[in-house]
Amino acid sequence: MKKRIISFLIISSLIFAFVIFYKGLNKSSFYQPKSEIEEIPKFFAKTFYSKEDIDSQKFFKKDKYYLLNIWASWCVPCRDEHPILISLSENKNLDIIGLNYKDKISNAEKFLNELGNPYKEILLDQDGTRAIEWGAFGVPETFLIYQNRIVKKYIGPLNQNSFEEIEQTIR
Amino acid sequence: MKISKFIFLFLILFSFNSLNANEDKLKTEITKNLRCLVCQGQSVYDSDSEFAVSLKLVVENKIQQGLTEDQIYKFLTDKYGEWILYDPKFNKNTYLLWFLPLLILLLGGAIIVKKLIKIKK
Numbered sequence: 001m002k003k004r005i006i007s008f009l010i011i012s013s014l015i016f017a018f019v020i021f022y023k024g025l026n027k028s029s030f031y032q033p034k035s036e037i038e039e040i041p042k043f044f045a046k047t048f049y050s051k052e053d054i055d056s057q058k059f060f061k062k063d064k065y066y067l068l069n070i071w072a073s074w075c076v077p078c079r080d081e082h083p084i085l086i087s088l089s090e091n092k093n094l095d096i097i098g099l100n101y102k103d104k105i106s107n108a109e110k111f112l113n114e115l116g117n118p119y120k121e122i123l124l125d126q127d128g129t130r131a132i133e134w135g136a137f138g139v140p141e142t143f144l145i146y147q148n149r150i151v152k153k154y155i156g157p158l159n160q161n162s163f164e165e166i167e168q169t170i171r
Numbered sequence: 172m173k174i175s176k177f178i179f180l181f182l183i184l185f186s187f188n189s190l191n192a193n194e195d196k197l198k199t200e201i202t203k204n205l206r207c208l209v210c211q212g213q214s215v216y217d218s219d220s221e222f223a224v225s226l227k228l229v230v231e232n233k234i235q236q237g238l239t240e241d242q243i244y245k246f247l248t249d250k251y252g253e254w255i256l257y258d259p260k261f262n263k264n265t266y267l268l269w270f271l272p273l274l275i276l277l278l279g280g281a282i283i284v285k286k287l288i289k290i291k292k
Contacts, residue, residue: 033208033250033251033252033254033255034251034252034254035249035250035251035252036248036249036250036252037249037250102221102225127225127228128221128222128224128225128228129225129228129229129232131225132225132226132229132250133250134250135250135251137208137209137222137251138209138221138222
């Protein structure tokens, strides 16, 4: 009797371990942080061209849709999503704001001259601390903003699906 | 007179150094408890990724602004969730995590005690 209980326990714990590991194999090991920020964070930044100081709380108007896009000229996926930003910039309901992340200004200028400038305004984040205020951890990341609230967050480059989703939302 | 000036200067320099050392210690302590989200498995302290370098700077700034360790953790968990902390806070989602080892220890102890009593008999 005792032997049977022990072998039952061993087999069931092996099956349990197998199920756990099997499920773990199929699960993405890359964790995407669950950000709890809903409102525009407080920060100060300089603008790309005029080098003016900007207060994030005063910068975004309430009755307009904004798309804040964190980008850098050295970031390859940013190049991929750039045509989507260009087409979104044609929509009058939306202002696209760039946050230029840890970049050389001359390289960023070259990038914009080559691919076009979809941004209404570009803010500078040369030490990466403003991106952290937004709860971002890489480039590119994009935030759709309405009434000073973050409506939607896109980690990684925008694609056709996100393009359609944004167009639908701001219509 | 000269000597007293020298001592005064020395004292000032010395006090600044100790202040910096304390801040540095706190910064090290905090960044060692933060998970780098880009190179997962490394702490922010160990990592040299762009994200970790910026996060170290943010922690330094917050310490200089006078925020306490807990306030800095709160600031970061608001932005990145509990996952960013290696030492998770005690709450309804983590109580099992904290109590399970204790429970297993007690269970093991109980088994050993039971066996010992059996042997004595």
